[in-house]
Amino acid sequence: MAAVKSSGALVGNRLAITAILVITIVFLAPIYWIASTAFKPRALATTVPPTVFFQPEITPFIKLFVKRVQLTKPVDPAVYEAAPWWEKRIFDNGERVLRTGPNVQLSAYPSRFMNSLIIAITSTVLAVGMGTFTAYGFSRFKIKGEQDLLFFILSTRMLPPVVVAIPMFLMYRAVGMTDTHIGLIVLYTAFNLSFSVWLMKGFMDEIPKEYEEAALVDGYTRMQAFFKIVLPEAATGIAATAVFCFITAWNEYAFALIMTNRRAQTAPPFIPSQLGSGVIDWTVIAAGTFLFLLPVAIFTFALRGHLLRGVTFGAIRK
Amino acid sequence: MAHVKLSRITKTFGAHTALRDLDLEIRDGEFFVLLGPTGAGKTTTLRLIAGLDKPTSGRVEIGGVDVGEWGAAERDVALVLQQYSLYPRYTVRQNLEFPLKSNVRRLPQSEINDRVARAAKTLRIEHLLDRKVDRLSGGEMQRVSIGRAIVRSPRIFLMDEPLSNLDAKLREALRSELKDLQMKLGATFLFVTHDQIEAMSMGDQVGVLNGGKLVQVGTPYEIYHHPRDIFVAGFVGSPAMNLVDAEIDDRRIRIPSARLDLPLDARGDGRLGHVRGPVTLGMRAEDIHVDPSGPIEARIYGVENHGVEKIVTLKTGELIFKATTSAATPTEIDAPLRLAWDQGRMHAFDRATGTSVSERAARLPELA
Numbered sequence: 001m002a003a004v005k006s007s008g009a010l011v012g013n014r015l016a017i018t019a020i021l022v023i024t025i026v027f028l029a030p031i032y033w034i035a036s037t038a039f040k041p042r043a044l045a046t047t048v049p050p051t052v053f054f055q056p057e058i059t060p061f062i063k064l065f066v067k068r069v070q071l072t073k074p075v076d077p078a079v080y081e082a083a084p085w086w087e088k089r090i091f092d093n094g095e096r097v098l099r100t101g102p103n104v105q106l107s108a109y110p111s112r113f114m115n116s117l118i119i120a121i122t123s124t125v126l127a128v129g130m131g132t133f134t135a136y137g138f139s140r141f142k143i144k145g146e147q148d149l150l151f152f153i154l155s156t157r158m159l160p161p162v163v164v165a166i167p168m169f170l171m172y173r174a175v176g177m178t179d180t181h182i183g184l185i186v187l188y189t190a191f192n193l194s195f196s197v198w199l200m201k202g203f204m205d206e207i208p209k210e211y212e213e214a215a216l217v218d219g220y221t222r223m224q225a226f227f228k229i230v231l232p233e234a235a236t237g238i239a240a241t242a243v244f245c246f247i248t249a250w251n252e253y254a255f256a257l258i259m260t261n262r263r264a265q266t267a268p269p270f271i272p273s274q275l276g277s278g279v280i281d282w283t284v285i286a287a288g289t290f291l292f293l294l295p296v297a298i299f300t301f302a303l304r305g306h307l308l309r310g311v312t313f314g315a316i317r318k
Numbered sequence: 319m320a321h322v323k324l325s326r327i328t329k330t331f332g333a334h335t336a337l338r339d340l341d342l343e344i345r346d347g348e349f350f351v352l353l354g355p356t357g358a359g360k361t362t363t364l365r366l367i368a369g370l371d372k373p374t375s376g377r378v379e380i381g382g383v384d385v386g387e388w389g390a391a392e393r394d395v396a397l398v399l400q401q402y403s404l405y406p407r408y409t410v411r412q413n414l415e416f417p418l419k420s421n422v423r424r425l426p427q428s429e430i431n432d433r434v435a436r437a438a439k440t441l442r443i444e445h446l447l448d449r450k451v452d453r454l455s456g457g458e459m460q461r462v463s464i465g466r467a468i469v470r471s472p473r474i475f476l477m478d479e480p481l482s483n484l485d486a487k488l489r490e491a492l493r494s495e496l497k498d499l500q501m502k503l504g505a506t507f508l509f510v511t512h513d514q515i516e517a518m519s520m521g522d523q524v525g526v527l528n529g530g531k532l533v534q535v536g537t538p539y540e541i542y543h544h545p546r547d548i549f550v551a552g553f554v555g556s557p558a559m560n561l562v563d564a565e566i567d568d569r570r571i572r573i574p575s576a577r578l579d580l581p582l583d584a585r586g587d588g589r590l591g592h593v594r595g596p597v598t599l600g601m602r603a604e605d606i607h608v609d610p611s612g613p614i615e616a617r618i619y620g621v622e623n624h625g626v627e628k629i630v631t632l633k634t635g636e637l638i639f640k641a642t643t644s645a646a647t648p649t650e651i652d653a654p655l656r657l658a659w660d661q662g663r664m665h666a667f668d669r670a671t672g673t674s675v676s677e678r679a680a681r682l683p684e685l686a
Contacts, residue, residue, distance in 0.1 A: 210402035219420030
């Protein structure tokens with residue numbers, strides 16, 4: 001059967017593959033655009049039509065990480081010769097690096113990026129952790145008004161979050177939580193928790209309760225049974241949930257824009273804010289965006305095995 | 319090892335009553351089988367003893383101590399389930415070690431190794447020890463599952479249909495293995511099943527459960543030969559007992575559906591005692607035999623060949639019933655056959671209550 005396929009099926013198959021290829025290319029085009037712009041010389045960044053072949057360079061990333069000002073007069077050749085290779089790139093661009101004494105002044109990007117990492121990772125761990133425990137409770141125990149409670153949890157997702165942005169901002173300001181890491185962590189955790197509970201409940205329901213009961217009879221407490229038996233079984237679901245929560249927290253823009261401005265600002269509102277400072281250098285923005293894409297890509301890639309099994313979990317097993 | 323006693327156990331799930339006023343006693347070292355159809359409350363009973371559920375009311379005693387407030391871990395019972403009883407991701411050895419590594423026991427590793435080796439030897443699974451459990455066949459899984467119970471030397475073994483997912487051949491083999499094991503260990507077993515052959519072949523005592531009530535407790539012999547009500551009579555035995563409405567008077571047995579009117583012989587009279595009037599008569603297939611001078615004339619309706627014998631479905635009047643014949647008896651469909659039955663082995667049940675009114679069964683002790 002496998003070898004002898006009707007020509008109709010073969011054509012259909014090829015059509016499907018072609019369609020998938022086209023869709024994939026369309027979807028990946030903006031990512032390619034950003035990635036390629038991040039490595040372009042500044043002059044090529046805005047050419048129409050876009051330049052496809054060029055000598056890639058790392059200058060946009062150097063510019064991304066340091067504070068710079070326009071040169072007002074040509075650089076002293078002796079200073080130029082003494083400068084390290086990366087600083088020469090800045091000079092070549094008609095700019096110089098700002099220093100405090102001998103130290104290079106870093107741009108705000110690294111700290112914003114760190115903020116993004118701290119906030120996204122912490123809120124993901126919290127949302128998935130709490131969600132896992134809550135889902136286990138809902139899955140295994142008789143709870144009064146279980147359906148109502150679950151609906152209530154889900155209902156927090158029913159409004160577009162931006163609707164509550166202003167009241168949330170006023171509340172945060174009143175308690176002094178604006179522009180703090182903890183503020184955004186709490187916000188993202190709360191936002192992801194309902195999603196996490198619902199997703200994990202589905203995974204927990206799939207794990208036969210006989211496993212834990214066997215452990216209980218074998219002399220373990222419910223807590224031990226949970227950690228030794230249930231958690232490893234739920235790993236796939238936890239990974240899938242974590243990826244989704246992480247992506248949501250990492251990409252969140254609106255609240256980050258409203259709630260933070262300096263200390264706790266994350267990368268999404270920071271990157272476009274660079275548009276306004278003087279001449280728009282698209283290569284630097286592209287470099288910032290490109291680096292910003294990496295953690296999600298790496299995280300998703302690392303968990304891809306779990307993710308695929310995770311999203312198709314119920315479909316295959318039942 | 320321990321004596322188990324349930325007193326006046328009631329268990330409800332919402333509006334549904336799973337068990338009602340159940341009294342049950344399992345003696346030390348006994349192989350007790352709880353037999354009943356799906357939904358009779360067998361698994362519920364087992365879970366109550368294991369401590370996985372709490373009774374709505376009533377007392378659970380193990381070894382003479384009320385264990386009502388004890389958790390599953392403290393009761394020191396072992397559980398073997400129909401499926402999902404092994405920990406996935408673990409090897410066979412890790413599964414066998416798991417109960418021994420609990421904080422309740424804290425055994426030294428040498429003792430653990432020793433016990434695992436002994437259990438593996440007993441169950442002939444030594445060659446599987448380092449295999450992951452998802453690479454085992456159904457029979458091997460259940461062996462490991464039983465192994466995980468015996469490494470602990472628990473006070474009671476609780477088994478919930480452990481053989482039901484296996485194919486017929488394996489089921490038969492494991493049946494005798496389990497029985498041997500129980501005798502070798504001298505352990506107390508509570509074995510839950512809906513399969514009456516398992517119950518009859520393994521049980522020292524069989525308790526028949528129906529609709530949350532224990533209908534009869536007795537040896538397999540008693541259950542089979544002296545069913546105390548129509549449910550036990552119909553549930554135990556394959557083929558099922560023939561049950562027909564009949565009228566008894568001083569001299570005769572009348573079966574309207576078969577248009578039969580027979581004299582009551584001395585054996586039948588002795589069997590029925592003083593029972594007269596409308597009853598449901600029960601007759602096992604093996605007690606009806608081919609007899610050219612017999613009083614019943616029937617036509618062959620269907621035949622099941624079982625090798626040594628045949629189970630023949632017969633029709634007389636409107637009545638369809640089964641009889642056992644030797645394999646040599648010619649049994650062509652629609653052929654006429656004359657039969658007789660042994661009146662001394664028939665059963666009679668009260669039509670309203672379903673309880674047996676035949677001699678001996680009527681004298682069985684009343685269950686609460």
